[in-house]
Each structure stands twice: as structure tokens, then as C-alpha cells.
Amino acid sequence: MLKHNFKQVSGRFFLSCGILMLISEIWKQYCLTYIVNNGNYNWWYFPFQLCSIPMYICLILPWITSPRIRGILLAFLMDYGLLGGIFTFFDTTGMHYSYTPLTVHSFAWHILLIGIGIRAGVSRASDHSSAGFAKCSCIFLACCMTATLINIAVHPYGQINMFYISPYHFMGQIVFRDIARALGNEAGILIYILSIIMGGGILHLIWKRLLFSPVSDTF
Numbered sequence: 001m002l003k004h005n006f007k008q009v010s011g012r013f014f015l016s017c018g019i020l021m022l023i024s025e026i027w028k029q030y031c032l033t034y035i036v037n038n039g040n041y042n043w044w045y046f047p048f049q050l051c052s053i054p055m056y057i058c059l060i061l062p063w064i065t066s067p068r069i070r071g072i073l074l075a076f077l078m079d080y081g082l083l084g085g086i087f088t089f090f091d092t093t094g095m096h097y098s099y100t101p102l103t104v105h106s107f108a109w110h111i112l113l114i115g116i117g118i119r120a121g122v123s124r125a126s127d128h129s130s131a132g133f134a135k136c137s138c139i140f141l142a143c144c145m146t147a148t149l150i151n152i153a154v155h156p157y158g159q160i161n162m163f164y165i166s167p168y169h170f171m172g173q174i175v176f177r178d179i180a181r182a183l184g185n186e187a188g189i190l191i192y193i194l195s196i197i198m199g200g201g202i203l204h205l206i207w208k209r210l211l212f213s214p215v216s217d218t219f
Contacts, residue, residue, distance in 0.1 A: 010123060011062035017116055018058030021109070025055060028105055036099050043158035048150060050163055050196070051088065051109065053143055054081040054116055071127030074120040076136040078207055079200040082117025085110045087199070091174045121207045128211060133204040137197055144193055165189045 025047050033041050047055070057073050064070045088095065088110045095106040120126055127135070147162035154160045161169045171180035171188040176195070180188025 014058045015062045021055040043154050043160040048162045051084040072135045074123055074126035075132045076139050078117050078121035078126055079203045080140050081113055083199045085113030128208045
């Protein structure tokens with residue numbers, strides 16, 4: 001009974017977060033298109049950034065019946081989702097908009113990412129193993145490949161830079177833009193991706209040290 005109740009509580013938490021994020025994202029897209037850009041859609045804000053992926057995961061997570069897949073998705077949230085939420089606050093320039101409610105939304109979104117990541121990290125259903133990190137890193141790399149394809153496909157129709165790794169835009173992230181200036185944009189993008197993986201790995205190790213808990217089927 002306890003396991004069943006915990007499954008219900010966790011599933012509702014992630015689904016509620018996913019629905020909240022989806023509704024707020026639709027609102028954001030509307031505001032950007034019709035309030036900020038006078039009815040013109042700006043592909044720059046297409047919702048496929050690292051900090052957007054947790055929304056999709058939260059929406060599908062409660063419907064995943066496989067404990068193994070569920071554990072990997074939760075590992076992504078506690079590693080890469082949490083990383084994105086935290087490190088966005090090291091450079092908040094991209095979180096400010098001319099329309100103040102969008103700025104508030106941006107800050108609230110990333111705070112929620114931190115909360116979701118922590119909730120996933122303390123869940124006994126998360127895969128805290130090294131294999132779990134390797135598998136959720138494959139999800140991250142698949143997202144990078146998808147982002148690159150989107151960047152290439154949409155480039156003729158507007159400015160777009162999903163995951164900030166577009167080959168058509170010079171690296172603009174702090175630290176990495178200096179690396180790109182010194183070594184070239186391609187090297188800057190590669191080091192940026194590897195640094196994210198390393199950051200996710202560090203968080204994974206921290207979770208493992210803090211919890212020392214084996215993977216459980218409990219959700």
C-alpha cells in the first residue's frame with residue numbers, strides 16, 4: 001500500500017509539473033509572438049533547449065511502465081535538468097525580456113527545474129548507477145543531434161539556436177565564447193557539450209554519495 005501511494009504521489013508531482021510547464025510554455029509562445037513580435041513567430045524561442053526537455057519528460061514519465069526506462073528518465077532530470085536549472089543563474093542575460101511577465105516566467109521556470117531535479121534525485125526510482133548516467137547521457141546526446149537537425153532545417157526560415165550549438169551562430173555562452181574565439185566555433189561547441197556531460201556526471205556522483213541507495217522499482 002505504501003509503495004502504491006508513493007507511486008501515485010510521485011507520478012502526480014511530475015505530471016503536474018509537466019502540465020504547468022506546458023501551459024506556461026504555450027502562454028510564453030503567445031506573448032512572444034503577439035505581444036513582443038507583433039504577430040511574427042520567432043524561431044529563436046522554439047521550445048527545444050536543454051531546459052525545455054524536462055517538460056517533455058515530466059509529461060510522459062507517469063505513463064512509463066518500465067522501471068528501467070523510468071529510472072533513466074529520472075536520472076536525466078536529476079543530472080541534466082538540475083544542471084540546466086542551476087547554471088542558468090550564472091548568466092541570466094538570456095532570461096530578461098522586454099515584457100516583464102516573460103522575465104518572471106523565465107526565472108520561475110528555472111527555479112522549478114531545480115525543484116524537479118531535486119525531487120527526481122531523492123526518488124528511489126531514479127537510476128543512480130554509473131550505467132544510469134551513461135544512458136541518460138545518451139538521451140542528452142540524442143537531444144543535441146536533434147537540436148542540430150532543427151537548427152539546420154529551420155535556418156533558412158529564421159534565426160534559431162537550439163541547445164546553443166547551431167553551426168550558424170558563434171558560441172555566445174560565457175567562458176565558452178572565449179574558448180570559441182581562441183580555438184574556433186566548432187571546438188567551442190564540442191567543449192561546451194563535453195562540459196555539460198562532465199557537469200551532469202559530477203551531479204550524478206554527488207547524488208550517489210549522498211544517497212547510497214540502489215535502484216528500486218518504487219515510483
